[in-house]
Amino acid sequence: MKKYKLNKGYLPGLMGLSLLISGSYFPAFSATPSVAGHAIATSSDSEPHIYNGNAPAWMAKVKRDTLEFSRMYSICTGEFLSPSFVITAAHCTTNPDDPLLVGPGRGGSQDVLNVGQDYIPATRVGKWGDIALLRLHTPMQNTTMVPLMHDFRFFHDEKATVMGYGSFDIGNSTLPYPNNPYSMLGMAEVATIMKVNLGEDPPGVTNTGISVKRGTGITRGGDSGGPLMLLSAIDTPQMGETVENKLTKQKMIGVLLGGGGDDSTFSEINPEIRKEMAIKSGVSLFNTPFDGSVINTSTYRFSGWGNSPFSVKLFTRDMKNDRWGANPEIICTRITIERQGDEWYCDVDMSRTEAVKADNGDDYLLLAATAQTTVTDEPSCTPGENKYDCVFFSYSVGKHSLSLVSPPP
CATH class of the missing domain: 2.40.10.120 (Thrombin, subunit H)
Structure with a gap:
């Protein structure tokens, strides 16, 4: 409809x-x-x-x-x-x-x-x-x-x-x-x-x-x-x-x-x-990005509220094989995550991430980020199975952008 x-x-x-x-x-x-x-x-x-x-x-x-x-x-x-x-x-x-x-x-x-x-x-x-x-x-x-x-x-x-x-x-x-x-x-x-x-x-x-x-x-x-x-x-x-x-x-x-x-x-x-x-x-919840958002700048600020996460990890969708990469990429750590009042944040040069460097000419990348608060747990962004907050968004490499099509493992 x-x-x-x-x-x-x-x-x-x-x-x-x-x-x-x-x-x-x-x-x-x-x-x-x-x-x-x-x-x-x-x-x-x-x-x-x-x-x-x-x-x-x-x-x-x-x-x-x-x-x-x-x-x-x-x-x-x-x-x-x-x-x-x-x-x-x-x-x-x-x-x-x-x-x-x-x-x-x-x-x-x-x-x-x-x-x-x-x-x-x-x-x-x-x-x-x-x-x-x-x-x-x-x-x-x-x-x-x-x-x-x-x-x-x-x-x-x-x-x-x-x-x-x-x-x-x-x-x-x-x-x-x-x-x-x-x-x-x-x-x-x-x-x-x-x-x-x-x-x-x-x-x-x-x-x-x-x-x-x-x-x-x-x-x-x-x-x-x-x-x-x-x-x-x-x-x-x-x-x-x-x-x-x-x-x-x-x-x-x-x-x-x-x-x-x-x-x-x-x-x-x-x-x-x-x-x-x-x-x-104290639960780490994202402020930016939000679900369905499109990132079209080289440097992007990941931010949120609650306790500062141990790390922010990035899942990337393999568009050709229509599947998620098995190992999420760490884009923020305890060293790079800063605080300003109630908000935590880290600035990420998206052009230097493995996801963008490995791009094979696609106009967009489909991504998911998770705010992981412990060292030992393996993160997941499948709704209902994750223990940490997750957001789903896209990164514009070219002139077109789309949002995610299926959850990471």
């Missing part, structure tokens, strides 16, 4: 969708996408269904520890930014009398259920509109980093993926909440409608939302904080792809705030909020 770029304004008739205080707007305190009359199946299609396979290791469950039965189901969904930090919806964290617990997400059709085990107390350390950052009291093991979108160009009717751990429908009946006691991970495809203005919170920090068509069904009890995943600058959708496979090419742009009527709204993780998250958590 042809895409049309919308203005930043939004339709007055749907203004209520952008307001948390609207009487017709409700938060979704849990997570599997669904709609009455649609069964949750273990099939791989665009309809609401249980995640087919092992759920992404960056998914998290957020629970309250007030009542014993709360360990049996999720009140909200979350995403691991690192082993010690989780992103979720702020309205899930507002009751000080309800201590929060965070556990590994799992919940896929092939996952071992975790009921009451592996949960760690957590404290909210940041809030921007309805986006919250939680700090776990001890790090969670065996997690990966949620792939965050860097920059975002909104298009109407763009396909997106939503996921969560809340209640859902079985067969032709809607069971009472909570009817997903083991918090299986539900997912579905939706389509974007518009960007909405959510005001400033805290003062000076702009909050924006992305409204989507509920369509086959999202926004049920427990979905709050669940991710909105959009295609990154790394691939194009293929005919017949499962939703699970599409997820490996997508990045998270927002978390579920709530819904009303036929639509739901996700709070966008915009650059301002991404910067604040990096500062609060």
Whole structure:
């Protein structure tokens, strides 16, 4: 379908969708996408269904520890930014009398259920509109980093993926909440409608939302904080792809705030909020380049927020063989990375990189950069598998430029 770029304004008739205080707007305190009359199946299609396979290791469950039965189901969904930090919806964290617990997400059709085990107390350390950052009291093991979108160009009717751990429908009946006691991970495809203005919170920090068509069904009890995943600058959708496979090419742009009527709204993780998250958590997140950007200067500044990375590494796409080089190139080190206030940066002479020197006459190079924070781990920029922040961009050698076509290994 042809895409049309919308203005930043939004339709007055749907203004209520952008307001948390609207009487017709409700938060979704849990997570599997669904709609009455649609069964949750273990099939791989665009309809609401249980995640087919092992759920992404960056998914998290957020629970309250007030009542014993709360360990049996999720009140909200979350995403691991690192082993010690989780992103979720702020309205899930507002009751000080309800201590929060965070556990590994799992919940896929092939996952071992975790009921009451592996949960760690957590404290909210940041809030921007309805986006919250939680700090776990001890790090969670065996997690990966949620792939965050860097920059975002909104298009109407763009396909997106939503996921969560809340209640859902079985067969032709809607069971009472909570009817997903083991918090299986539900997912579905939706389509974007518009960007909405959510005001400033805290003062000076702009909050924006992305409204989507509920369509086959999202926004049920427990979905709050669940991710909105959009295609990154790394691939194009293929005919017949499962939703699970599409997820490996997508990045998270927002978390579920709530819904009303036929639509739901996700709070966008915009650059301002991404910067604040990096500062609060210390996680190294890129500022430049951003996903889909084109570098057309010889010297380029790689920059970001959070703790300075140990190194910045560059993956290069072999255009002739249509594959990624096996060994990423180190372009920034602890010696060359500098700081200015909250920002880290390093200036790179792109003409001296192995990628450019090895160019065989192509007009452009397809690249990916990762901010590696340890010495031992092998970096990866495949969304959902990486432990460090990654961006996907292109370098203009000639007069034409394109963005990435598939993720590096």
